[in-house]
Amino acid sequence: MASILPASNRSMRPDKNTYERKRSVYVKNPYLEGMDEDILYHLDLGTKTHNLPAMFGDVKFVCVGGSPNRMKAFAQFMHKELRLEGDGEDIEDICAGTDRYCMFKTGPVLSVSHGMGIPSISIMLHELIKLLHHARCCDVTIIRIGTSGGIGIAPGSVVITDTAVDSFFKPRFEQVILDNVVTRSTELDKELANDLFNCSREIPNVPTLIGHTMCTYDFYEGQGRLDGALCSFSREKKLDYLKRAYRAGVRNIEMESTVFAAMCGLCGLRAAVVCVTLLDRLESDQINLSHDVLLEYQQRPQLLISNFIKKQLGLCDQMS
Numbered sequence: 554m555a556s557i558l559p560a561s562n563r564s565m566r567p568d569k570n571t572y573e574r575k576r577s578v579y580v581k582n583p584y585l586e587g588m589d590e591d592i593l594y595h596l597d598l599g600t601k602t603h604n605l606p607a608m609f610g611d612v613k614f615v616c617v618g619g620s621p622n623r624m625k626a627f628a629q630f631m632h633k634e635l636r637l638e639g640d641g642e643d644i645e646d647i648c649a650g651t652d653r654y655c656m657f658k659t660g661p662v663l664s665v666s667h668g669m670g671i672p673s674i675s676i677m678l679h680e681l682i683k684l685l686h687h688a689r690c691c692d693v694t695i696i697r698i699g700t701s702g703g704i705g706i707a708p709g710s711v712v713i714t715d716t717a718v719d720s721f722f723k724p725r726f727e728q729v730i731l732d733n734v735v736t737r738s739t740e741l742d743k744e745l746a747n748d749l750f751n752c753s754r755e756i757p758n759v760p761t762l763i764g765h766t767m768c769t770y771d772f773y774e775g776q777g778r779l780d781g782a783l784c785s786f787s788r789e790k791k792l793d794y795l796k797r798a799y800r801a802g803v804r805n806i807e808m809e810s811t812v813f814a815a816m817c818g819l820c821g822l823r824a825a826v827v828c829v830t831l832l833d834r835l836e837s838d839q840i841n842l843s844h845d846v847l848l849e850y851q852q853r854p855q856l857l858i859s860n861f862i863k864k865q866l867g868l869c870d871q872m873s
């Protein structure tokens with residue numbers, strides 16, 4: 554039977570930090586407290602092997618994205634932007650003991666890769682959220698910086714997601730738990746989305762908008778592409794579907810935002826999704842950008858998030 558768990562249903566127990574108005578990172582699992590040790594297997598970290606509060610206690614911003622190289626480049630970029638010591642080129646992968654994900658820390662910013670698709674980001678988020686909880690982090694903002702296919706907007710546009718929707722344009726994420734389907738809310742933090750949009754106004758030549766983001770389970774058939782190994786629908790059906798998505802408010806398509814919004818919302822993380830579009834899906838299916846253009850497009854969300862983080866840290870005036 555399906556049930557809705559609203560994102561506002563946040564705490565399992567009273568927040569010990571209520572008086573300081575701090576926002577903790579919650580885990581909603583009664584079994585965790587009774588565990589002697591928690592091994593974060595896919596991150597190659599653990600509560601007995603690592604001093605998580607010392608390593609991560611000061612983290613305030615977590616940025617996640619599919620590709621390990623992109624997330625390393627973002628960490629190096631942030632290192633420079635925050636004017637931290639050294640050039641940041643030799644930044645170490647904290648998860649070097651596993652090749653599932655990579656993680657880099659630069660000042661209060663953590664940069665983590667999540668691979669492609671809902672199952673991959675979901676595993677990473679379970680362990681990342683436990684990590685932040687064990688490290689006693691508070692007031693954490695998490696942002697997915699990714700790539701996507703646009704609908705009816707110019708390639709290179711940056712979409713800040715107001716609501717993540719599924720393939721039926723519904724703001725929900727359906728998690729199969731045992732043999733039940735549990736439906737979770739995919740609302741994102743509207744204030745954060747607006748703050749990011751305001752920040753984007755200061756970046757010239759990068760068209761940026763707020764819109765719904767559709768999250769699919771597949772890049773090809775799941776996104777209505779005509780160029781996969783399998784295709785059982787016509788060009789007309791594809792265009793009809795994408796135009797209906799556009800009319801429902803969808804401006805881009807990717808593969809992680811619904812589970813990201815659902816899990817972060819339930820665990821007390823202020824969350825946003827910021828993706829650049831690589832093509833207009835009403836025009837084409839294949840991504841034929843040159844390497845340089847692709848690189849420049851991928852840097853657009855990074856530039857916006859870096860400006861936002863610097864503003865939040867009160868560093869912008871001193872640095873411009």
Ligand SMILES: O=P(O)(O)O[C@@H]1C[C@H](O)[C@@H](CO)O1
Nearest residue numbers: 618619669670699700807808
């Ligand atoms: O963060 P990335 O750029 O990996 O996100 C999108 C969605 C899929 O993971 C992938 C498909 O190319 O790109």
Ligand SMILES: O=c1cc[nH]c(=O)[nH]1
Nearest residue numbers: 700701702806807808
């Ligand atoms: O079309 C696209 C481009 C990037 N990522 C997606 O999921 N879809």
